Each structure stands twice: as C-alpha cells, then as structure tokens.
Amino acid sequence: MARQFQDLGFGTKAAEAQARLLNRDGSFNIRRKGLAFFESFSGYHYLISISWWQFCVWILGTYVAMNALFGGVYYLIGTNSLAGIDGQTPFEQYIECFFFSTQTFTTVGFGRVAPVGNLANTVSALESMTGLLSFALATGLLYGRFSRPVARIIFSRHAVVAPYNGGDGNAKTGFMFRIANQRSNQLIEIEATLTLVWLEDVGGGRRTRQFHELELERKSLKFFHLSWTVVHPIDSTSPLFGVTKEQLDASEAEFLIILKAFDDTFSQTVYSRTSYKAHEVVFDHKFKGIIRTGKDGVTEIELDKIHDHERVS
C-alpha cells in the first residue's frame, strides 16, 4: 500500500518553490487562490478546527445575536403582546424582550413573561424551534470537537545523523528522528514514510527539486506504546550517502514525514505529518535513552527527554 501512494502530489511546479513544503505542524505550505470564500469554505471543517477560545466566542456571539434579533422582533410587535413586561422606557422594554427571547430560545420558558396574541405566539413558536435546532448544531460541534480523533505525536525537535548498531553487529550510519504518543490512548499499526526533497543539479547549471523516498530500517510497528526511533540507514543506496552537513544545508533539503495509525479508542484511522529542514538536522549526535526498567521490573519511558541528544565521537 505504501508503495502505491508514493507520489506526494507536489508536482513539478511546486518543486520549484523555495519555501518549506510542509510546515512543522503538518499543514501544507500552499496558497489557494481564485475561489470565492463560500466555494471553498466548509463550515463544519472551520468550526471543528478552530481553537476552543474562538469556538466559545462563536457560540456566545451567535447566541447574543440571535436573541438581539428575536428580542427586536418582539419589541416591534409591541410589549402588549408579552404578558409580564413591566419596563417603562423603550430601552427597558427592549431588554425585557431580549431576556424573554433567551428564555424561549433555550426552551427554559419560565413563564413570568409569556406571549399573548397570535403574532407574539407565532414568533415564539418559531424561536423555540430555531433554538432547539441551533443548539443541536452547537452541541453537535461541541461533542464533535471533544470526541474527534487526533493523533498527538511528539516529534523530536531535531533529527540526527549518527552511527547505530545495525543488528548484524556492523556499525552503520543512519538518519533518525524520534516520536512518541503524547496521549495515553493506544495507537495501533503505525506506519511511517520519510521523503527527502532537495535541490539537485540536473545539468546545464540548472538545479531543480527532486523527491526521494528514503528506506527505513522498520516501516511499521504493531503497537506504539513506547517511543519509536525511526531510522533511515545511510548506506551506498541512500541519496544521503557521503553528504555533509554543509551540502545538506546548501541543497535546501527538507525531510517530509507522514505517520498513519489506527486509534484504538476512537476506532478510526489517524494521520500525522511534519518535516525537518536541513538546519533542524544535527550531525554526529545520537538520541539519549529514555526507556529503562524500573526497580519493580516494569518498563518506564521518560517522555520529557524525547528531544535529548548527545554528541558521539
């Protein structure tokens, strides 16, 4: 499957861009133009993605706006149509209409103020219906946000290039980064792909961006309950073979990382992406160990040290 979807979809034109292709938070560094706002806008997508702070402002703002509107309608119908209104000035009366509206919109309906006559009753019947439907959207979104499966992967701040033990006793050199699951929910069948994009001489003094999928020592894990150091072995088949830190910087290299996993709690497939630019790669450093066996024989992982690396000689 991984092989099937090799093409990352950047095309040849995007390959000419000088800017980072993938931001550290996994979003694509692309500008979309030419569509009117509403053509490309997905209300659900927007409201599910914004911050909690923005979401609360939206909810509260809509609530106030709806009641200001319906309150105005009741005021225009006339305060005779609302039994229980006892404000003297127009402003006081509008405020009472506003509060009556909130009681109708939320269906709390205390009844101290209540509609009299056909017009006020009709508006009030419509408002309570609107209120129920509006709160259904709001609460659906609230719960959708709360229960949405999002993989919170911690990526090590830097990638490193260092020797490692290849398993067969021979020392190899590898490009490595380290990841861990920030949340305590279980991620299953996690797969990683690593793609290098850099400038290459294509003859005639021209340099264009080229993509290389880099082989990994291990492409997938059945469970992801500890940290995982993803390793690309820099052997003679690797485009990184013999490349120095200076050459990497000069080539404007970027390492694109894509993770795919199954979230056990949500029963859904989740994705996570990030990239390392050349200046975020540290040569001749290796990651410090963060997994050890506690006194009681239980395996421990120190997640706060996931970024730590040290010089190797």
Added chain:
Amino acid sequence: MARQFQDLGFGTKAAEAQARLLNRDGSFNIRRKGLAFFESFSGYHYLISISWWQFCVWILGTYVAMNALFGGVYYLIGTNSLAGIDGQTPFEQYIECFFFSTQTFTTVGFGRVAPVGNLANTVSALESMTGLLSFALATGLLYGRFSRPVARIIFSRHAVVAPYNGGDGNAKTGFMFRIANQRSNQLIEIEATLTLVWLEDVGGGRRTRQFHELELERKSLKFFHLSWTVVHPIDSTSPLFGVTKEQLDASEAEFLIILKAFDDTFSQTVYSRTSYKAHEVVFDHKFKGIIRTGKDGVTEIELDKIHDHERVS
C-alpha cells in the same frame, strides 16, 4: 485493489443503452421500476441528500402539522382542560390550543396556558415526549447533513487530448483531465480510475458497447493539496491509439471517472464520480498552468483557472 473491482456492474444489457451511463454529477443514468415507494425508500438517505431548502420545508412543515394535530386534540378535549385559554370564538380557541401545543412540543412550557385534568395532561405528557424524540431526529439529521463527508472535487469542464512530456524526454500523446479539491480540508491517498465505453464493430454489421479500463501514468497520489492532471498515455496499447475526434464522436464514447480518497477531517473514505462524453473532449488542446511560485517562495494554485486550456500546434 483497483484491479479487483474492475467490473463496473453495467452488464451486457445496459451496454445497449444509447443514453449517457453516468451523469456529470456522478449519479447513474438508470431508471428503477417495480418496487413500491416504501420498499426502496430510505428516509434517512432521502433527508440527508435533499437540498437545504427542501430540508427546511420538511422540518417546518412537520412542525406545523404536528402542532395542528395536537392543537386539534386539545381543542376536542375542550378548552376547560387548558387553564389560561381566553379566546371567545372557536377559531380563537383553536389557535390558542395550537400555540399551547407548540410550547409543549418544544418543551418551552411557559405555563401561562397549562393543562388541567387527566385527558389534557395525558396528551400533553405524550406530546412533550413526542416533541423531544422528533427534535432528536430533526437535529440528528441537521447535524448529519452539516458534518457529512462529501468530496467536493472540481473536474475540468473538458477533457483534452494533447502531447505531453513523458518524463523520459520523449513526447507522448495523452488523454487528460484536471481535478482539484474545492474545499480546504485535506484529501489523502486519492486514487483515480478511468474507463472508456464506446460502440465497437463486433462483426456482421453489429455494434455493441465495450468497456476498456484505460491505463494511467499515475493512478494515485499520497496527498491531494494541489491540482492533479490525470493522464492516460495514448500509446500503441491504448484503444484510443490513432482515433480521431470524428471517430470518437461516431462511437458515442463516454469516459467514466471514479475517484476514491480518505478525508482527513472526517476520518472517512469518500468517493466522487463523473463522466465526459465525446463532445466534451477537446483535441490538440492542453491545460494552462495554474501552479506557480509566489514572490515569497510559497507555492500558489489558481483554482478559478482549472478549466482553462489552449491550442497546441
């Protein structure tokens, strides 16, 4: 996988139809007969698929109908059973019953009018329960419509047949169409299949419809954040090899397109379909470039120009 499901399910009889097989909006051009309305009707499917305008009419209509009904029941029970009714004429009294019903159905329950006696109380207890359940359906549908994953793919208005650079330096000719994601949500692991259906001579002067799955330069992309020009190379193995515009028209050719992708926001698989008839294929034209690098080095895509193509000599 793509290979496994090659059969598009049209069968031999459907192959005799002269009409378009797939409409431009992706629905099948088929008439289903012989089932009673309720056997093939799926209420959920209907209410989730109709336009927003129709949906609002349904919701409002049901709301009015339910309250007209329950209002009638209260009226028949007698207005003595509703404390607070002060209408004089039967019509006024019915209207008050109607509005009391709306207050019960939405559970706003102001209480200015309130049920007295067993009969009115029983009906009111049933109505508030019915109201809660009805609004649950309505709001579930509302949220379902709002949060439903739908791939909004823009397909180029025409497909083109034009030379292109085959990557190995040799010019080839290809059948091409261009697609882009209209929404700003992320589509992942997108796959395309392209099937040609046209009339072929099968000997003895008879012509029948034949299906050909057309090979693609690239069947899938890992990410679909830019536009994608899907290309079928017209080489000697292609049924389109040497076919002229006139022959294509005469064969009543139709190109069926199926897209499958994973929607990152909704964590679900989505499908999109369309077709191009022979008269929607333009020969010796190629698509104009719509991806370029902005001044700040960021990749830009002009989605309003996705349909643009130009003559090649």
Added chain:
Amino acid sequence: MARQFQDLGFGTKAAEAQARLLNRDGSFNIRRKGLAFFESFSGYHYLISISWWQFCVWILGTYVAMNALFGGVYYLIGTNSLAGIDGQTPFEQYIECFFFSTQTFTTVGFGRVAPVGNLANTVSALESMTGLLSFALATGLLYGRFSRPVARIIFSRHAVVAPYNGGDGNAKTGFMFRIANQRSNQLIEIEATLTLVWLEDVGGGRRTRQFHELELERKSLKFFHLSWTVVHPIDSTSPLFGVTKEQLDASEAEFLIILKAFDDTFSQTVYSRTSYKAHEVVFDHKFKGIIRTGKDGVTEIELDKIHDHERVS
C-alpha cells in the same frame, strides 16, 4: 483478502448438525448456552436490532414507568410540597403527581404545579437531570436506528442451475442466483463469496459435512446499481459437476452466500448473508431478463421481477 478469511468458522462439530447452518435472513442457526443473561447481553445491540414496534413499546414503557416511580416519590413526600395540586382523593393526588413528574422529566415545566420545599425540589432537580440523560439515550438510539447502514439486498427466491453463455462462445452450465439493491442508495465495491456445504461419503459408510468454496465467474463489482446474477460455472473442477437434483437433495446441500459492500451514503462497510437449501435450487431454469433499454435510451431495471425464472430446454 477473500482468500485469507476462507474459514467460515463452523468447525468440525458444527459440520455434524443436520439443521440449516445459516437462516434465510442471514443469522446463524446456533444456540448459545451457559452464559448468564447479562454476560452476553448488549443493551445497545438489543435496542438497535429490535423492530420499530418493539422499540416504541420500550420507549413508552420506560417513560411511563419512570414517571410512575417519580410520581410515587412526590406523592410520598406529600402534596403540600407541590404548589398547585388540587386533587381531593389520594388517587387524584397521585395522578397529579404523575403528571407533574412528566412535566419535569421532559423539562417542559409548565409551572402550574411547581415544587416547594427542599425535598420536592431535590427530587425534581434529580428528575430533570435523569430525564435529560434518559432522553439522550432514547434519542441517540432512535437516530442510531434511523441512520444505521443496513444493506437491503433482494436475493432471488430460488437459485437456478442452467446453461449460460460463457463469454468465449461456448455454452457452460452454471449455478446462479440473482441479487439487487432494494434501496436507492449506492453500494460500491461489492464482493460475493459462495460456499457449498453438504454430506459426503468419507469411507466406511460414514458421511460428514464438507465445505467447498465455489469459484465465481465474477467475484466483485465496482458498482452495484443494477441487478447482479452471480454465477458459479459448473465445470469439471466444480464439486457440482454431474450432480443431479436428486443427489443434491440427498446430500442435504446448503449454499452459503456472503456479500460485502461499501455504502456510499453512510461511508461504511456493510455485510449481507443468506443461504439456499437444496430444495430452493431449481434445475434447468434460467432467470428472466429484467434490464432493458427504455424508449429514451435510458437503462431500466424491473425489480419486481427479480425472482422470475423460466424453463430452458
């Protein structure tokens, strides 16, 4: 994938059963024993699977029972604690308590009757919370039932054994059944598997049940918008080769059918199962055509004739 999951899980013991293995509605003909009711009971599964009629009885019954209970509690607390009660006899007072309970449980809260004092207020606070949570479950189930993806496949009443045109011009004989989608929603990537289970002589006068997966002319369709006649070619490699109607009956043959598809509206994978016993297989009959081209060139399918078959000579 189909190959991977070949084992239907009946085991050798189940193979000794004389009864049908799979009922026509797709459920397994198996009796589960030895677990207490609550160990194997899944409330959600039960309430989502029962008929609409049973579901309504459950909802209404629970609603009445809850209010009878809470009404009783209010009655025990004393009718002094409920302002607005004016019943004279204990029974009248209990009924008023009951109706007050319904107004609290549904949060309609007219207020003509209202709690006074700590005890009645506490119970009422708990009841309105309980009511909201109970209705959440009820409405969740209601919507879950309404929006649940269920493949409604029409299976032809009989399977037939008849000659057919094998595509290469040679007449073959096949075991066939016909299916169609009853609903108007779209099923995609449909796969069928057909397994024969019958008694075979295993030497020494003993006969045991044996399973054979039968090859299909076509195992899957990309789209399932018309009817599909699933065909097992009875050639020399088929266990049915040369088998007569009488032999089939004597062997207590059962044909197990499993369908898997992706529902486009619900974005979910759905399954359907059924079986044909030997007496539901008709020899030397073929299905009548139900797909034709209408006057306007559009393909038509007559779903009411899906069961129709006719003798072939």
Added chain:
Amino acid sequence: MARQFQDLGFGTKAAEAQARLLNRDGSFNIRRKGLAFFESFSGYHYLISISWWQFCVWILGTYVAMNALFGGVYYLIGTNSLAGIDGQTPFEQYIECFFFSTQTFTTVGFGRVAPVGNLANTVSALESMTGLLSFALATGLLYGRFSRPVARIIFSRHAVVAPYNGGDGNAKTGFMFRIANQRSNQLIEIEATLTLVWLEDVGGGRRTRQFHELELERKSLKFFHLSWTVVHPIDSTSPLFGVTKEQLDASEAEFLIILKAFDDTFSQTVYSRTSYKAHEVVFDHKFKGIIRTGKDGVTEIELDKIHDHERVS
C-alpha cells in the same frame, strides 16, 4: 498485512524488563513519565473508559457543583432579583437560589421562581445556555459509552500444550488457547497473532528477551459465531519444539495474543489483547468439547465450559 506489522514495538530496552509485558486485560505494563498531567490527558478518552460507577459520580458531581456555583451567583445578586423566593434565613434563601439554578440549568423552568432585573436575567440566560451545552457533552458521552464497539472476547483461563489431529491423519503437538465471543453481536473476519517472548542465552552467560511470532494452523476466520481453538503446531520449526514445562517457566515465557475483528453491529474494527505467562500454560491437557448438536439438529455451544480442560495420556 499481519506480516507488515510484525514489530510489536517493545524495542530492545523493554526486552530487558522482568515484569509481564501485557496484562491479562490487554493493557500494556508500562509506566509513562515526564509529561505534565494535562499534556497526556485526553478528557474524552478518560470519560469514555472509566467505569459506569465513576461516570455517574462525575456527572452528578459536576451537576451539583455547577448549580452550587450558579446558585451562589444568584444569592450574591440578591434575592430581590428572583421573584418567588420566600426563604427567611440566608441559608434558606441560598437553597432556593440553588434550586432555581437547577431549574434553569436543565431548562425545566417552572417559573414559580423567575429572574427579575437585568443582572439575574443575564446570569440566567448564560446558565441555560451553559446547561444545554453541558448536557450535550454529558449525553454525548453517555451515548458514546453505551454505543462504543468493544470486543468482549472470553479467553480460556489457561493455554494448553497437547496432541491434536493435524487434519492429515498424523498426530501433532500444539500450543492452544480457546476464545469465544461473549456478546451476541456478530464478529467478522477475525484474525489472531501469537507472539512468544522469553529469555534466551545469547552467549557469554547473558540472557536477553527475544520475540518470536508463532505460526498458527489457521490465522483467521470469516465468522466468529462459535468458539475458536487457536493452535500453534509445535513442529521442528517452532521455538517451542522439545521445550519442557520447567524450561518454559525458567525462561519467564509470555505469550502475547492480539485479535482483530470487524463488528457487524457497529460497522467498526475492534481489537482485543491478552497474554499467558508460563505458569498459565498447562502441559498434556486438552480442551473439553463445548460444541454439540442438539436434539433438533441445531448446533449448540456451552460458553460456561470454555475454560475446561482435561489430562491426556
């Protein structure tokens, strides 16, 4: 696929742990350190996973706390702002404020007590909104818990090592455990993987933990409606070949079991895990039969006897 995700993700360090790797309930025996509580905490995951008893305490506690808070605010605003309050002492008045708050929070709104004036009305408008949103979360979680797909697999208490009939007439020895579906919902396409982890001599007197995926007679079943005895044949290619009970104990062996299935009712993929330590493996015992044919020819399974095994000579 099974092959692709062979690496269980324990790494080399975890292999040094002396404690059990997987608990019997399927959770990983791992201690996560170094993250602040809120970084790794997922509210949804927590509230969906805790016991029903804990969940009820949370819901009720939050309900009381919210109303204690809002009740306090109304009390501070002053009881003049609530029409209908008739408590004399401050405590009585606070209690009335508290109960008014519950009527607002649940939107029952009897109206016997009702807000008067801008401040109380504003707080009440906010509270009814907060109440609706809070109950939306609570009821979402309630329904989420109720409808969450969880595979309830019964694993036999012990695994056994015993001879069995290999199908080809030759007696073989196998490592076996038995599973059944506790619930009556249907599990489809169930797959099992079995991994042995034990201490091995690696030369120089050192012993380290090694992982071995053990071959299974049958890796998957299409349906899982009866019990399934999963069998690893101990032939010459098995690491268990010739291993005695004493050697198994001395090696601190642990058998890790992973099940994956598709739940037909919930249309979702579910996982289940467990492990057997060496002391939970019984040699020279076999499982007693629990499937038989009833008098009416229907297959019966006795789920209470799933753990039963007996000595074989």
